[in-house]
Amino acid sequence: MDNVNCPHCGDSERIVRYRGWDRLHHVPGEFTLVECVCCRFLYLSPRPNDEELEQYYPDDYLSFRPPLTEERSPIRRFDRMIGLRRRCDVVAKKVPSGSLLDIGCGTGDFLAVLETYRGWKVRGLEPHETAATIAREKYKLEVDQCRIDQASYPPDSFDAVTLWDVLEHVDNPRCALKRIREFLRPDGLVVIGVPNRDSFDASLFGPAWAGLDLPRHFSVFSFAHLSECLRVAGFDRVTMSNLNGGYHSFALSVRFWLDRHPSRGWSTALVLGMVNSPAIRLASLPYFLVLKWLRRGSTMIVTARRPTNGT
Numbered sequence: 001m002d003n004v005n006c007p008h009c010g011d012s013e014r015i016v017r018y019r020g021w022d023r024l025h026h027v028p029g030e031f032t033l034v035e036c037v038c039c040r041f042l043y044l045s046p047r048p049n050d051e052e053l054e055q056y057y058p059d060d061y062l063s064f065r066p067p068l069t070e071e072r073s074p075i076r077r078f079d080r081m082i083g084l085r086r087r088c089d090v091v092a093k094k095v096p097s098g099s100l101l102d103i104g105c106g107t108g109d110f111l112a113v114l115e116t117y118r119g120w121k122v123r124g125l126e127p128h129e130t131a132a133t134i135a136r137e138k139y140k141l142e143v144d145q146c147r148i149d150q151a152s153y154p155p156d157s158f159d160a161v162t163l164w165d166v167l168e169h170v171d172n173p174r175c176a177l178k179r180i181r182e183f184l185r186p187d188g189l190v191v192i193g194v195p196n197r198d199s200f201d202a203s204l205f206g207p208a209w210a211g212l213d214l215p216r217h218f219s220v221f222s223f224a225h226l227s228e229c230l231r232v233a234g235f236d237r238v239t240m241s242n243l244n245g246g247y248h249s250f251a252l253s254v255r256f257w258l259d260r261h262p263s264r265g266w267s268t269a270l271v272l273g274m275v276n277s278p279a280i281r282l283a284s285l286p287y288f289l290v291l292k293w294l295r296r297g298s299t300m301i302v303t304a305r306r307p308t309n310g311t
């Protein structure tokens with residue numbers, strides 16, 4: 001485990017906010033989320049080093065799940081397709097066509113759907129070998145198997161770069177964004193989807209909020225921190241929104257919250273059954289629309305541009 005200073009401002013003074021464990025895969029270990037005294041950034045320290053981290057990304061980790069084409073349940077397939085189309089629309093509304101790099105592309109679902117939009121040439125970057133191989137073999141995608149800090153592309157290579165649920169896993173977000181800026185053409189777009197520290201779910205569930213996902217998430221961003229990070233990395237025109245939905249994250253947070261009270265037996269099973277019921281999900285739609293309107297959804301979508309003067 002490595003102790004690190006604040007990735008946002010570099011200060012070493014911090015206070016402990018949460019102690020927790022791997023609630024998703026139950027790999028042993030206890031972890032600490034700390035808040036920087038200087039800038040209030042929330043980050044994991046100490047954190048697993050590269051070798052230790054591998055065990056926290058098993059082959060059944062969410063991003064490495066089988067591609068959409070192999071999803072057996074028609075409802076889940078439809079559900080995943082809606083989510084992927086929403087992501088594609090975020091990009092296509094701001095950049096109608098061009099070349100795109102998806103960092104942390106997993107098994108390639110997002111790129112495969114975007115390829116069906118007119119005029120898009122896509123490429124992926126994925127450090128996990130199995131996921132990268134699936135993306136190449138199932139979708140015939142061009143995928144580079146490496147991390148963002150190992151990536152090497154000529155300057156001005158892409159019109160857009162996307163990071164869906166990725167930046168919170170990165171060791172040094174500011175360095176990563178500076179590299180991305182080099183790959184982007186002037187006026188190019190970066191799209192970042194990350195858990196929203198200022199979300200209602202984060203307040204409601206506290207340590208059980210799925211957005212914390214210890215120890216895989218190294219950083220927990222508020223919009224204020226992420227927009228400052230983007231500006232320091234040389235981006236401008238920063239915007240923030242929430243996608244429709246957020247039910248999966250909510251349901252996972254409920255499960256994590258119930259895991260803290262395992263002795264409740266039948267009532268736990270009842271609540272989990274209700275949360276997983278399509279009727280409850282349908283009835284909850286207005287709640288998530290209000291959260292989106294208030295910009296308090298569990299995941300925020302932040303976009304920014306490389307300045308047009310190219311400096």
Ligand SMILES: [Zn+2]
Binds near residue numbers: 007009011036039041
């Ligand atoms: Zn700080």
